[in-house]
Amino acid sequence: MQNVKLIIAEKIAGILNHAELSAETLSSFIEKPNDSSLGDLALPCFKLAKTLRSAPPKIASELKEKIGELPFVTKTEAVGGYLNFFIDSGYYGALLQSIADDPDYGRSDIGKGKTVCLDFSSPNIAKRFHLGHLGTTVIGNSLRNIYNFCGYRTVAINHLGDWGTQFGKLIVAYKRWSSKEKVEERGIDELMDIYVRFNEAEKNDKSLTEEAREAFAQLENGNREYMEIWQYFKDISLREYEKTYQLLGITFDSYNGESFYTDKMPAVVEELHEKGLLKIDNGASIVSLEEYGMPPVLILKSDGSTLYPTRDIAAAIWRKKEYDFYKCIYVTSAGQSLHFAQWFKVVELMGYDWASGLVHVPYGTMSIGGEKIASRTGNVVLLDDLLAEAIAKCRKIVTEKNADLKDKESVARAVGVGAVVFNALANSRIKDTNFVWEDALSFEGNTGPYVQYTYARSASVLRKADGNDANAGEYTALNTDETELIKKLSEFPAVVLRAHDEYEPSHISRYAIALCALFNQFYHNCPIIKSEGAVKAFRLKLTKAVHNVLGNCLDLLGMQRTEEI
Ligand code: ARG
Numbered sequence: 001m002q003n004v005k006l007i008i009a010e011k012i013a014g015i016l017n018h019a020e021l022s023a024e025t026l027s028s029f030i031e032k033p034n035d036s037s038l039g040d041l042a043l044p045c046f047k048l049a050k051t052l053r054s055a056p057p058k059i060a061s062e063l064k065e066k067i068g069e070l071p072f073v074t075k076t077e078a079v080g081g082y083l084n085f086f087i088d089s090g091y092y093g094a095l096l097q098s099i100a101d102d103p104d105y106g107r108s109d110i111g112k113g114k115t116v117c118l119d120f121s122s123p124n125i126a127k128r129f130h131l132g133h134l135g136t137t138v139i140g141n142s143l144r145n146i147y148n149f150c151g152y153r154t155v156a157i158n159h160l161g162d163w164g165t166q167f168g169k170l171i172v173a174y175k176r177w178s179s180k181e182k183v184e185e186r187g188i189d190e191l192m193d194i195y196v197r198f199n200e201a202e203k204n205d206k207s208l209t210e211e212a213r214e215a216f217a218q219l220e221n222g223n224r225e226y227m228e229i230w231q232y233f234k235d236i237s238l239r240e241y242e243k244t245y246q247l248l249g250i251t252f253d254s255y256n257g258e259s260f261y262t263d264k265m266p267a268v269v270e271e272l273h274e275k276g277l278l279k280i281d282n283g284a285s286i287v288s289l290e291e292y293g294m295p296p297v298l299i300l301k302s303d304g305s306t307l308y309p310t311r312d313i314a315a316a317i318w319r320k321k322e323y324d325f326y327k328c329i330y331v332t333s334a335g336q337s338l339h340f341a342q343w344f345k346v347v348e349l350m351g352y353d354w355a356s357g358l359v360h361v362p363y364g365t366m367s368i369g370g371e372k373i374a375s376r377t378g379n380v381v382l383l384d385d386l387l388a389e390a391i392a393k394c395r396k397i398v399t400e401k402n403a404d405l406k407d408k409e410s411v412a413r414a415v416g417v418g419a420v421v422f423n424a425l426a427n428s429r430i431k432d433t434n435f436v437w438e439d440a441l442s443f444e445g446n447t448g449p450y451v452q453y454t455y456a457r458s459a460s461v462l463r464k465a466d467g468n469d470a471n472a473g474e475y476t477a478l479n480t481d482e483t484e485l486i487k488k489l490s491e492f493p494a495v496v497l498r499a500h501d502e503y504e505p506s507h508i509s510r511y512a513i514a515l516c517a518l519f520n521q522f523y524h525n526c527p528i529i530k531s532e533g534a535v536k537a538f539r540l541k542l543t544k545a546v547h548n549v550l551g552n553c554l555d556l557l558g559m560q561r562t563e564e565i
Contacts, residue, residue: 001213006072007403008026008421045060053222090487105547108150116327120330125233126192127191131386134424135363140329141250145555165216169215171215187240226331248387248558249558261318277349278299304340308339364432366434368463394411415449419449455550461523482539489515
């Protein structure tokens with residue numbers, strides 16, 4: 001159904017007949033007045049004043065004279081520099097009908113035929129998954145869902161940190177102090193402990209450093225025994241990460257980590273050399289970025305070993321060939337912003353025009369506030385511990401709230417995990433956040449449980465109403481609770497696009513909270529099941545539309561839909 005904004009904008013564009021003031025432009029100017037007694041929509045004419053070389057009040061009153069009748073518009077008024085419109089409630093009824101009838105409401109096909117790679121989560125193996133990786137994991141996953149919803153083909157890549165000199169150290173430490181039995185028993189904890197022990201021992205024994213360097217060099221040369229040990233470390237790590245991903249409901253299309261690019265690096269170094277970009281500095285090979293106001297990028301150490309940026313450059317070139325991406329999006333903490341700016345520049349200097357499709361999406365730090373979380377490793381908060389504790393707390397809350405609930409365990413899991421995920425996506429990603437238990441797990445306020453609970457409420461209404469087939473179209477006397485809710489529903493497609501444009505899942509989480517607040521208000525003020533005939537049918541249709549849109553919000557954020565709480 002045609003948007004009333006656009007109907008108004010097209011009419012005005014016709015009246016003005018000015019090249020700079022297209023219907024689309026005018027439509028983007030039209031806004032909702034803060035005071036709804038002034039109208040449902042308003043055109044702030046000061047936005048046209050410069051182009052039309054006229055005073056806003058004059059523009060408003062002239063347009064009012066010329067505008068005439070418009071479908072769904074009951075009254076037009078010029079007030080000061082604003083042209084205000086009052087919309088017939090029949091419009092909202094028709095709008096709701098079109099939303100409720102469209103199973104793909106909110107989806108778009110702007111990404112049709114385009115592939116987007118998303119590089120996220122990407123922990124460093126042989127280390128535990130800690131809170132620092134929560135942001136990249138859930139923001140990356142949500143962006144992937146948003147891009148899918150917009151019609152792109154997405155490739156989710158876990159660029160594991162599985163290469164580098166630390167593996168030389170780990171191999172030496174493992175051979176000295178550990179064994180397969182110990183690692184089987186203690187998993188990553190054992191690997192972390194021997195790594196710490198190595199770093200301590202190395203301080204007093206420089207020969208260890210040399211041994212580790214040699215071990216890594218041999219690993220890079222494909223030493224069979226070392227490759228097997230390294231592969232074992234990787235398997236152990238992945239086995240543990242998989243559990244966390246499963247809990248979060250996250251999957252990847254590729255686990256090609258840094259090690260995958262080892263044999264692809266010489267060609268890249270050669271290419272950098274041929275293109276005259278490499279400089280020798282104290283025996284190391286660098287690309288100078290002085291001209292661009294950035295420190296140089298280290299490509300090869302003086303001993304010839306490659307580095308993190310080298311592997312990123314090789315990976316980008318490989319991915320472009322393999323996936324022909326339209327964009328390749330990297331989600332990491334803001335601390336890595338310089339690293340990405342540097343190597344993106346290098347790819348550009350190599351002459352690849354697709355460098356403009358490389359996007360870094362940074363996020364702020366997350367700390368834990370309020371009650372301390374029981375952690376096995378002192379200061380570092382492990383994601384598994386955080387999730388387990390959230391689930392345990394939710395189990396208690398859910399049991400208290402609804403003792404008869406059938407599947408308490410899976411609800412506790414959905415809501416506990418959802419609370420952690422939502423908390424990480426609730427604010428602009430770049431902001432530093434603080435995780436406070438009492439806030440994150442509350443069933444009221446800006447929280448995951450609030451959204452999942454409201455979703456379950458809409459589901460429960462629909463279950464109770466089973467089999468109602470009255471005609472909703474006969475109801476036209478909409479009240480404010482109903483129109484406000486429909487207006488909010490009508491914003492959904494634009495919100496998805498904004499989240500897509502700005503790589504910002506918080507547009508979805510904020511929208512979900514606002515939609516929940518309006519739905520709960522409607523639910524408290526307007527009887528649904530207890531009303532009759534067309535009123536009942538209309539309110540059920542409204543509930544169904546909320547259920548659909550809210551369900552899509554949960555999907556986009558990477559949270560579970562909870563049909564019953
Ligand atoms: N492994 C890195 C870390 O834990 C993140 C990798 C991000 N992706 C990339 N292509 N550099 O900090």
